[in-house]
Amino acid sequence: MRRVKTIAILILSILLLVPSLALAEDSEVPYQTYTYDRWGNPTPTPNAYLPNRSIGGAQLGCGNLNNAQDLFYSQALQEIYVVDSGNARILVLNPDFTLKREITELAGGYRLSNPQGIYVQDDGTMYICDMGNQQVVEADGQGNLVRILPTPESPLLPDNFNYLPIKVVVDDHGRIYILSRGIYQGLIYLEPDGTFIKFFGANEVEMTLMRSVQKLWKSILSDKAAASMQSFNPIEYSNLYMNDEGYIFATAAGSENGAKVLTQLNPLGINVLSWAGGSETLLYSDVVERNGIITLLDTNGGHLIQTTVQRERGNSMQITFGGIGQQRGLFQKPSSIAEINGNLYVLDAEKNTITEFVLTDFGREIREAITLYNQGQYVESIEPWKQVVRHNSNYLSGYTGLGKAYYQLGEYETAMYYFNLAGDRQNYSLAFKEQSLIVMRDAFPYVASALIVLVIGGLILGRILKKRKEVRHG
Amino acid sequence: MDKVKTFWKDAGAGIRHVFYTMFHPVNGFDQIKWEKKGSVAACCLILLVFFLSNVFDQVLTGFIFNTFNPDRISVPSIFLITIGGFAIVYVSNWAAGSLMFSEGENRDIFITLCYALVPYTIFDLIYILLTNFANLEVAAFLTALLVIGFLWSGFILVVGMYYVHQFTFGELLLNLLLTAIGIAIILFLLLLGYSLIQQIITFVVTIYNEIVFRL
Numbered sequence: 208m209r210r211v212k213t214i215a216i217l218i219l220s221i222l223l224l225v226p227s228l229a230l231a232e233d234s235e236v237p238y239q240t241y242t243y244d245r246w247g248n249p250t251p252t253p254n255a256y257l258p259n260r261s262i263g264g265a266q267l268g269c270g271n272l273n274n275a276q277d278l279f280y281s282q283a284l285q286e287i288y289v290v291d292s293g294n295a296r297i298l299v300l301n302p303d304f305t306l307k308r309e310i311t312e313l314a315g316g317y318r319l320s321n322p323q324g325i326y327v328q329d330d331g332t333m334y335i336c337d338m339g340n341q342q343v344v345e346a347d348g349q350g351n352l353v354r355i356l357p358t359p360e361s362p363l364l365p366d367n368f369n370y371l372p373i374k375v376v377v378d379d380h381g382r383i384y385i386l387s388r389g390i391y392q393g394l395i396y397l398e399p400d401g402t403f404i405k406f407f408g409a410n411e412v413e414m415t416l417m418r419s420v421q422k423l424w425k426s427i428l429s430d431k432a433a434a435s436m437q438s439f440n441p442i443e444y445s446n447l448y449m450n451d452e453g454y455i456f457a458t459a460a461g462s463e464n465g466a467k468v469l470t471q472l473n474p475l476g477i478n479v480l481s482w483a484g485g486s487e488t489l490l491y492s493d494v495v496e497r498n499g500i501i502t503l504l505d506t507n508g509g510h511l512i513q514t515t516v517q518r519e520r521g522n523s524m525q526i527t528f529g530g531i532g533q534q535r536g537l538f539q540k541p542s543s544i545a546e547i548n549g550n551l552y553v554l555d556a557e558k559n560t561i562t563e564f565v566l567t568d569f570g571r572e573i574r575e576a577i578t579l580y581n582q583g584q585y586v587e588s589i590e591p592w593k594q595v596v597r598h599n600s601n602y603l604s605g606y607t608g609l610g611k612a613y614y615q616l617g618e619y620e621t622a623m624y625y626f627n628l629a630g631d632r633q634n635y636s637l638a639f640k641e642q643s644l645i646v647m648r649d650a651f652p653y654v655a656s657a658l659i660v661l662v663i664g665g666l667i668l669g670r671i672l673k674k675r676k677e678v679r680h681g
Numbered sequence: 682m683d684k685v686k687t688f689w690k691d692a693g694a695g696i697r698h699v700f701y702t703m704f705h706p707v708n709g710f711d712q713i714k715w716e717k718k719g720s721v722a723a724c725c726l727i728l729l730v731f732f733l734s735n736v737f738d739q740v741l742t743g744f745i746f747n748t749f750n751p752d753r754i755s756v757p758s759i760f761l762i763t764i765g766g767f768a769i770v771y772v773s774n775w776a777a778g779s780l781m782f783s784e785g786e787n788r789d790i791f792i793t794l795c796y797a798l799v800p801y802t803i804f805d806l807i808y809i810l811l812t813n814f815a816n817l818e819v820a821a822f823l824t825a826l827l828v829i830g831f832l833w834s835g836f837i838l839v840v841g842m843y844y845v846h847q848f849t850f851g852e853l854l855l856n857l858l859l860t861a862i863g864i865a866i867i868l869f870l871l872l873l874g875y876s877l878i879q880q881i882i883t884f885v886v887t888i889y890n891e892i893v894f895r896l
Contacts, residue, residue, distance in 0.1 A: 636817035
């Protein structure tokens with residue numbers, strides 16, 4: 208009897224473990240992925256990315272990283288570049304994260320000192336922001352020093368100009384855009400031969416009522432008194448990214464003076480991004496963009512924020528995950544991100560690791576749907592969107608996508624249903640207009656014939672009554 | 682039975698008089714003042730419809746025009762804002778009238794204020810109905826409807842006040858200003874009373890707890 212009891216208790220306690228086994232996959236993730244509902248409240252959502260592994264210097268076999276600042280992926284070369292600032296070296300990795308080579312010294316005896324950023328062209332030419340030596344250097348694919356770009360000289364530069372290049376991008380024509388620490392006037396824009404042209408794409412300063420009043424005061428006060436007042440400088444950028452089409456994405460850490468925390472600069476240096484890109488508490492340190500999907504890195508909260516270039520009004524196609532902490536998947540001081548074959552890689556300057564995030568099924572469906580959607584292939588995106596909203600009925604962009612697809616197919620009632628779920632008034636209105644036109648067109652024969660019958664009937668009735676009257680009075 | 686019949690007859694006449702006054706405010710308010718036309722029962726009905734139209738605003742407005750979060754709709758608070766707000770305006774106007782030796786009677790002021798709600802409420806109900814059949818392109822026309830209703834209501838209010846209180850135009854403006862000040866004072870007192878009552882309740886609860894714990 209006692210034995211039976213023991214066995215029963217054993218079985219029961221094993222059964223108790225079953226639910227926790229079912230939750231095992233979820234509980235491995237130290238963060239809650241979330242999106243926003245149509246009223247702007249955060250809503251939990253299934254994970255779109257899961258932390259898979261973290262790669263440190265030991266795994267690479269080259270000694271620990273130290274304050275690594277930049278992660279760059281060259282699709283053409285299939286190479287990953289890690290700027291290991293503290294160790295004054297650049298690591299070149301294969302896409303499977305094995306060490307290919309290590310650059311500590313450029314051929315020609317040039318030693319790097321505290322490099323902060325790198326840009327690699329498709330032919331392997333490297334542009335390295337060598338902040339310790341206060342210059343940008345160009346090297347070829349083999350690591351031979353090609354030239355040292357001269358310190359920019361121009362009357363436009365401030366008197367106390369201290370050249371501290373931290374990030375660089377180079378366009379297809381060889382024009383160089385350099386981000387220098389402490390320069391809020393914009394990016395330093397150089398000719399291919401290295402001569403300074405102008406400042407490029409400074410962040411905006413929004414004119415508010417408060418600032419207009421201060422401006423008025425400044426015009427009244429003496430120059431000396433005005434100089435002691437708060438100045439309205441645009442905020443300086445924190446990082447650069449150039450996408451395949453040659454647009455430069457620039458992030459800013461914080462948005463005082465109404466500056467945009469994310470800008471997408473066209474070749475004229477004008478911001479073409481229609482939305483502001485976040486609140487003031489976000490300190491963006493890096494951004495990548497692929498197929499219209501933007502991933503932002505927020506140093507303040509250790510969050511990865513994924514959204515899209517094109518956004519519907521009142522509909523933030525956004526997922527947020529990550530956080531600050533020690534566990535895998537959380538960060539201490541994330542400095543840079545890269546996207547390689549759909550997976551995300553985050554470089555942490557304090558943990559000195561690269562964390563790999565792999566797409567979940569849900570994340571893959573979102574990407575597939577968004578990619579089709581951004582290409583305007585709404586009808587083809589129906590199935591992926593349906594999968595997405597099946598996984599997460601709170602993902603509003605899915606409903607917008609479905610609504611647009613059915614709108615394109617001419618099924619306006621279904622489109623209205625989905626736009627309603629998405630809370631998308633603008634598009635709902637468009638579908639509603641089409642639908643009411645159809646209803647009116649369908650009803651027209653009946654209404655028209657009823658009207659005709661009524662009019663003729665009325666005329667006949669009137670004549671009969673008139674005749675009777677005449678007869679009666681006759 | 683006869684009493685019920687006369688009540689309905691009176692109410693019917695009252696409602697007819699509401700619409701008459703909407704289009705002939707001068708005559709209508711003269712009749713209220715001197716011939717004692719218009720009924721309080723009909724005015725209570727107006728208040729009820731006004732309250733309901735405010736509820737419908739949040740519930741029945743078409744999806745395209747409805748910006749209310751359905752999770753946050755609270756009918757009691759709408760009741761407080763509409764009927765409570767009306768009561769405050771009414772009391773304040775009555776008080777301001779008494780201060781200025783107006784000839785307006787209590788009943789007349791109540792009826793005038795209720796009549797002033799009518800155009801806005803009607804246009805609001807039409808607006809709510811139309812939002813269910815309109816798209817964003819005609820939004821401006823719908824907003825214009827509300828503005829027309831609002832202006833009409835304001836016109837009726839001014840004319841009504843002018844006749845019921847038997848003021849000159851200058852006195853009327855002063856009266857409206859005093860009414861606004863009165864509303865501010867009433868709200869302030871209500872807030873004060875609210876916080877005082879809250880403190881008294883906390884005080885009583887504390888004493889009760891002390892006694893209970895020590896027993």
